[in-house]
Amino acid sequence: MPFLHGGPERLGASLRTWAKDVQELQQQRRQRETNRNRALQAGNVKLCFASYTAAGTDSNGDDKDNQDCLATEVLRHPVEKSEPPLVCLAVMDGHGAQGGQAAAAAAAALPATILRGHSQDQEPDQVLSEAFAAAHTALLSTPGLDCSASGCTATVALVVDDSLVVGNAGDCRCLVGRFESPTEVVTYELTNDHTPCLMHEANRVLAAGGRIAAYEMNGRRLGPPRVWARINDSGPGLCITRSLGDTAAKRLGVTHVPELCSMPLTVDDRYLVLVTDGITEFMSSQQVMAKVHEWACVGNPPDEVARRLVLEARAHWKKHCGGDEGKDGGSAIIDDCTAIVAFMVLDAEAEARAQSAAAERRSVAGSERASGLFAGGPLPSAALGAGGGSGRRSSVTAIARRQRASARRREQREQRQRGRHGKQRTWAQWAELQWAAVCAVLPWSLASRSRGKVMTV
Template identity: 30%
Template sequence: MNKATRTTSLRQHKLTFSKDNNSSLQVQTRSQSFKQNISISPDKKSQMSPTKQNSVYMNGQLLIRPRSKYNQLGNLSSSKLQDSQKIFLIQQAQQQQTQQQRAEQSPVLHRKQQSDKGLKHDLPKISPIKARQPIRQLQSDMNQLDLFKKEQIKQSVTRIAYTKSQAGKNEDNLTKTNQDSFISLQSFKDNMSLFGVCDGHGQDGHKCSQFIRDNLPKNIDSLLSLNPSSIPESISKSFLRTNSQLCNFEEIITTFSGSTTVISLIVDDTIYTANVGDSRSIICRQQSNGSRSAISLSNDHKPDLPQEKRRIEQKGGRVEPYIDFDGSSLGPARVWLKTEDIPGLAMSRSFGDKVAASCGVICEPEILAYKMQEGDLFMVLASDGVWEFLSNEQVIDMIYPYYAQDEGNAACVRIVKESIKLWKLNDTVIDDITVVIVFFNKQK
């Protein structure tokens, strides 16, 4: 007997269609869980197509071949509805019938189930396991509503951040070790984003900035978990803890090495900026008339500021610029020991710097809170390699065209190139240059 075979699938079971000389069709299935011969009625074989079989008879009943894994029912009416629509209607009718039977058996239980169902639907982001628990256990999860709202706020404020860091050059025009580091954690903790710039100095300055980059976020996270109600206090303690860890880390010599650091922590629509040294954070705001202004989120800590100078002198230090052999003053004001010309630090706050710390240089940050407003477009954090020759207004004017085109990487490149150009024009060296640009959503 010559046989022509065809294999297809019926509910993921293999079927083989065989045709003998008498034109009778036999279907055989091969499966560990389902084995049965299916006889196809001769008067129905004309309905079978070599490419699409819609129905077969098994044990005298008409079976509809399922078209997808979602069709688990055997008998369906021959309407023009799709298989999935038919299944939905059948399941819906079955559910209504089941609910009606339960309501007739226990009206009180039925009303409680309907009430529970409505409550579960209203609660966002509750796991399926919790959703199956009694309603009294779900009441403690109502604070998830607040978390959900905060997450929505965060998504509507911070869009994306861009970064670029480039090493400077020494007097011989040779590229030196980049002592800058940056922090860019858009999804930092719960509804928070964290950005920062660390500018190292001294022999181990690059190690100091990298240590702060790696450990400061961890300490902020840890202390915020212990005291979430006081964000400024947690940030301040995290700076002190990180500095203690850095100064006691044997692999980094912090006698004359350290790092400035500025961070901006975005919580909902509030920006907490903590600064130690002369790195800086600003924000660009656009007014209703289209004009733009630069708003400082931090203050540079220079030794000749009255409050900073007073503290240093009270600790036994002195503040004055470098004096050359002719008695002329060179450069900015610096921190010195009272009787020795060390360390010559050009900022009044810093991580590390043990010698400078002995005469009034501190690592305690100045923390400013800023409430975001409509019209705030983007935020910029940068090391003093940018701010040495560029004003806040110049920086935002350079970045804005790229913000309008959503070209953040190009904006970073423009800031770095312009900074290098100005260093070449005004000095014999080029400082390390690092910039972090955070674009906010255009619609809040």
């Protein structure tokens, strides 16, 4: 019969198309559930944050398995219910045959370990160091996960009271946007890209017996510098020098130990952004923050800003890889892209009240100690402590913070001006600049990073 001609083939194609549509709808539903705005107050910081992730594509235009993972957790003290929550934001970028599983295992292990350390009242930097070590151990003990040539990078940001503590291993980034003026936002990089391009990272690899070279094919060097074993030119061929997992590379100087950074938040800090290297491959940190500020200024919430940031990064991939059509006639290759965007507001009045209460507690404690030592006589003024008992600081704390922030901004502007007129550098700074200059002109340098108005803390 005519209507049955080619029936099985057409039916199979229709079923495959239907299954793909169902899978896309399920993925969009999961994305909407993950990409919802969450608002809360952690200590003196009011936060509203959301995330977005998109899988990359291969040379055929098909979606790859997304090896990026993220974690947005609000961790509360299990005993001290009155303690402010600790906000944990993290992005992971997997690599290798089982990179997605490694990133998922790290995304599950890091917040759990951080909560355990938080419940034991450990310092935030100690909590982060132990969390990375525990996550690395969790990857090695995950059933069915071979970490010899698979692993993930990770960047974790903790909002603790009015401070930000960041741990990083790999090439994901954590950025803070600070208002210099009502119309200008300065980008602060709280992380370094841990690659062989950094001199201290390269020195560690070389000291451990590793070799640094780009991948070679037919005598041509392709891509960024990578870490290799010196014997028989064997793997692992990693282009990063810090990661979780990757046990075969650990003997060559690749480490899971994070680089830590802490930063007190000010009333001028408004944006917190965590991204994987798919975002920053063709976008500088300054461009990322400029886009975030541009979209936020017209009323877009964090979920929409994160979505637009991922789409903007994918557009840059298509542009640099030959548009919708790749350079060899196929589709443009796109890396996985993940972003977490948070809007921040530091409650200066709440901080002033907290500092006033702390000063009052110190005053009361000092008075009690003094009353025991000097019973029956007047209390010496030194026994009243720094607060004195009057609480006069509470009325000027907010103004003092703004004055200190303005002074810091003036000092930073003066430092930048002195830098343009040629300030004196130490030998280590000069050597680092020379190394960076050499790396920038080598053939494996895929993209240059704009450092204009970008400050590394």
